Amino acid sequence: MKSTNHHDERIAKMSFASVYPHYISKVEKKGRTKEELNEVIEWLTGFDEEQLKEQLRLKASFEEFFQKAKLNPNAHLIKGVICGYRIEDIENPLTQKVRYMxxxxEELARGRKMEKILRSES
Incomplete structure (x- = not known):
């Protein structure tokens, strides 16, 4: 499935703050915690708790959010299908980063062990 320019633009303009509560709800329904969610986000973006709060306060779009992020060097190890798209085949770099998250x-909500979620190339 190939994403369209319209799809990529919609994702870029979407507010991270509007999606974050859904992330929290998804993981908490499955017995995981907001702290674990924030750990996963920090691993991917480099944002510590205060920096994450600032992004939420600013209502940063995903484009602004990932412009300020320091993507984990092992993010390329995130593979598979999410929302009908194979992550490693997504051509738009921003859309790919959002799908990484x-x-x-999803892995956190499904109960995957944290050490598997926070990939390392060992």
């Missing part, structure tokens, strides 16, 4: 949140 979606995939990590």
């Amino acid at each position: 979606d995939k990590l949140v």
Whole structure:
């Protein structure tokens, strides 16, 4: 499935703050915690708790959010299908980063062990 320019633009303009509560709800329904969610987000973006709060306060779009992020060098190890898209085949770099986060949140909600979610190349 190939994403369209319209789809990519919609994702870029979407507010991270509007999606974050859904991430929290998704993981808490499955017995995981907001703290674990924030750990996963920090691993992917480099944002500590205060920086994450600032992004939420600013209502940063995903484009602004990922412009300020320091993507984890092992993010390319995130593979699979999310929202009908194979992550490693997504051509738009921003859309791919958003899907990385979606995939990590899904893995957390599904009960995957944290050390597997926070990939390392060992």
